[in-house]
Amino acid sequence: MGASAGKLHSVDANAKLPSIEELKRGLFVPAGGLLSAPPVPQPNIFPLGWTLETPKLAEIYERAKVEGFNPSSIPWDTLDVSAFSADARIAMMYWWALLSNFDSSGPAVFARAMIHAFEMHEEDPVRKCFFSITRDETNHEECCQRAIQLLVPNGPQGFTPQTELERAALNNIDWLYHNGGRYWTGFNGAVTKYPLAVLFTSFMMGEVASSTLFHGMARATRHPVFEQVFRSIGRDESRHLQICITLLEKEWPGLSDEYRAFVTKQLRAGFVFLSMILWEPPMLFWKLPDYFLNNHRVLLDIARRAGLGILTVDEQADNWRVAIAKVRKLLERWHIEFPAIPELDIDGVDVGDITDADIIPVF
Numbered sequence: 001m002g003a004s005a006g007k008l009h010s011v012d013a014n015a016k017l018p019s020i021e022e023l024k025r026g027l028f029v030p031a032g033g034l035l036s037a038p039p040v041p042q043p044n045i046f047p048l049g050w051t052l053e054t055p056k057l058a059e060i061y062e063r064a065k066v067e068g069f070n071p072s073s074i075p076w077d078t079l080d081v082s083a084f085s086a087d088a089r090i091a092m093m094y095w096w097a098l099l100s101n102f103d104s105s106g107p108a109v110f111a112r113a114m115i116h117a118f119e120m121h122e123e124d125p126v127r128k129c130f131f132s133i134t135r136d137e138t139n140h141e142e143c144c145q146r147a148i149q150l151l152v153p154n155g156p157q158g159f160t161p162q163t164e165l166e167r168a169a170l171n172n173i174d175w176l177y178h179n180g181g182r183y184w185t186g187f188n189g190a191v192t193k194y195p196l197a198v199l200f201t202s203f204m205m206g207e208v209a210s211s212t213l214f215h216g217m218a219r220a221t222r223h224p225v226f227e228q229v230f231r232s233i234g235r236d237e238s239r240h241l242q243i244c245i246t247l248l249e250k251e252w253p254g255l256s257d258e259y260r261a262f263v264t265k266q267l268r269a270g271f272v273f274l275s276m277i278l279w280e281p282p283m284l285f286w287k288l289p290d291y292f293l294n295n296h297r298v299l300l301d302i303a304r305r306a307g308l309g310i311l312t313v314d315e316q317a318d319n320w321r322v323a324i325a326k327v328r329k330l331l332e333r334w335h336i337e338f339p340a341i342p343e344l345d346i347d348g349v350d351v352g353d354i355t356d357a358d359i360i361p362v363f
């Protein structure tokens, strides 16, 4: 009924419609001409336009629309958690909580960066790519959420620990969360201060590292559900890496020397920050009690034995070396120096201490 009523109405209305010429006669132009609208104070989120400078980014965005995955479609109910011991469950939950300390910042960190890209009137595909990463990171966070709820309901922080191992896990998670909060404060202050090239170098360290990590874990895990999760996240992270590299190839040539040095420092910051999930953290930036690392190792050993897919510490170090070698090769082309990473016997420039404000990297 609605449709036919609408049709009748439009036929009636058409009969009475004035011609376009008649409508145009209704325009009003003051004697002195039209008034210019005042300029919009900048920065402002409205570019009101869709400039395209980098077609490759537009292509990646198109791919992101169809390549992404739906965490609800993963057959979580096929993971038989009752087959694991309570110790294995808490230890595996600990690893997901460790991951979520990084991945839970992803949505807000990239949403923040996306707003910044709008304010800076970056070309259309840059804005859209940031949006796609925000969406992907929300999915990654959801995977952490689902895995944690399956393994330890009300985890990572809302459960009541019953055993020594559970108490140690919860305490470590509280400390990780404390440091995650410090990271956000630093990131929030830095994101508007630096050009995109600097921000993206920091992001790139995380994307190189995470794409390698998830592909490695997909191969190492003994559980098909986790394999599917790691594979899906790994595919997203590889795409994020392509976004970073494409953007940097565009931005790096115009980078000033001052920022070039800052980029070098950011790479070291990336190593310090991301080693917590990728390897073992150097005691810079991280504020942790001295027993933290000891308990962390115990929990990861148990989770590893349960077949979660955590690589050995040596394999993780090799992973980092491969990831760093890739980044280093990219940087050489733009004459950006690489920082020393003595922890992995990698030589380079000494960039000094790493503080809260230096940690811009994302995962």
Ligand SMILES: [Fe+2]
Pocket (backbone or CB within 6 Å): 103, 106, 136, 137, 140, 210, 237, 363
């Ligand atoms: Fe992610």
Ligand SMILES: [Fe+2]
Pocket (backbone or CB within 6 Å): 206, 207, 210, 236, 237, 240, 363
């Ligand atoms: Fe990512």
